[in-house]
Amino acid sequence: QSVLTQPPSASGTPGQRVTISCSGSSSNIGSNAVNWYQQLPGTAPKLLIYSNNQRPSGVPDRFSGSKSGTSASLAISGLQSEDEVDYYCATWDDSLNGWVFGGGTKLTVL
Amino acid sequence: EVQLVESGGGLVQPGGSLRLSCAASGFTFSSYWMHWVRQAPGKGLVWVSRVKDDGSDTKYADSVKGRFTISRDNAKNTLYLQMNSLRAEDTAVYYCARAGVGSGLDSWGQGTLVTVSS
Numbered sequence: 001q002s003v004l005t006q007p008p009s010a011s012g013t014p015g016q017r018v019t020i021s022c023s024g025s026s027s028n029i030g031s032n033a034v035n036w037y038q039q040l041p042g043t044a045p046k047l048l049i050y051s052n053n054q055r056p057s058g059v060p061d062r063f064s065g066s067k068s069g070t071s072a073s074l075a076i077s078g079l080q081s082e083d084e085v086d087y088y089c090a091t092w093d094d095s096l097n098g099w100v101f102g103g104g105t106k107l108t109v110l
Numbered sequence: 111e112v113q114l115v116e117s118g119g120g121l122v123q124p125g126g127s128l129r130l131s132c133a134a135s136g137f138t139f140s141s142y143w144m145h146w147v148r149q150a151p152g153k154g155l156v157w158v159s160r161v162k163d164d165g166s167d168t169k170y171a172d173s174v175k176g177r178f179t180i181s182r183d184n185a186k187n188t189l190y191l192q193m194n195s196l197r198a199e200d201t202a203v204y205y206c207a208r209a210g211v212g213s214g215l216d217s218w219g220q221g222t223l224v225t226v227s228s
Contacts, residue, residue: 002154033212033214035213035214035215037155043220044205044218044219044220044221045155045205046218047213047214047215047216047217050210050212050213050214050216051212051213051214056213056216088154088155090155090214090215097169098157098169098170099145099147099157099160099214099215100157101147101157102154103154104154104155
C-alpha cells in the first residue's frame with residue numbers, strides 16, 4: 001500500500017488531454033513539493049516535473065503539474081502514443097522522514 | 111552529464127549479504143545528498159535510504175532499518191548500500207538517485223537487480 005494514492009490506470013485518445021491525480025496528507029503533499037516521474041518499461045524513472053509545476057530542460061511543455069492542499073495532478077496535453085508508459089508522483093514525508101511515492105499510473109493511449 | 115552507475119546486484123540466499131555500489135560522475139558528488147530507491151518486479155517505487163552530503167547523517171525506511179547500511183566515499187565519488195539478513199521481499203531493482211537542490215530526486219542510475227532466493 002503506497003503512501004500516496006494514484007489511480008492504477010488512465011487512458012485517452014491521441015491529441016486528447018488527460019490528468020493523473022495524486023492524493024496524500026498534511027505530512028507529505030500538504031507541506032512539501034511534488035515531483036512526477038515517467039518510467040518506460042525496463043528503464044529508470046525520469047524526472048518529468050519538480051517543485052509541483054517545474055519542467056526540467058528537455059521535457060515538452062505538453063506536460064504540466066499542479067498542487068492544491070494535499071493533492072497534486074499531472075496533465076498531459078496533445079496525447080501521443082509514446083506517452084503510453086507509467087507515471088509516479090513523489091514527495092518528502094515529514095513524519096516518515098523519507099521520500100514517498102504513489103503506486104504508479106499506467107497510461108494507455110487508445 | 112550526470113551519470114550514476116550501480117553495480118553489485120545478483121542472486122543471494124535468504125539471510126545472506128550483498129553490497130551495492132553507485133559510481134557517480136559529471137557533478138560534484140560531495141555536494142549532494144544521495145538516496146537508494148527500490149522497485150520489486152512489477153511493483154512501484156519504494157524509498158530505501160538516504161545519506162547526507164558529507165556522510166554524517168543517514169535515514170532508513172522501517173522495512174530495512176537494522177539490516178541495511180548506507181554510506182559514501184566522497185574521495186571515490188561512490189555511494190554504497192550494505193544489505194544484510196536479506197529476505198525474499200528485498201528482491202527488487204535497486205536505484206541510486208541524486209537529490210537535487212529544490213528538484214527532488216533528479217538523476218537516477220540504471221538500477222541493479224537483487225534477487226533473494228534459495
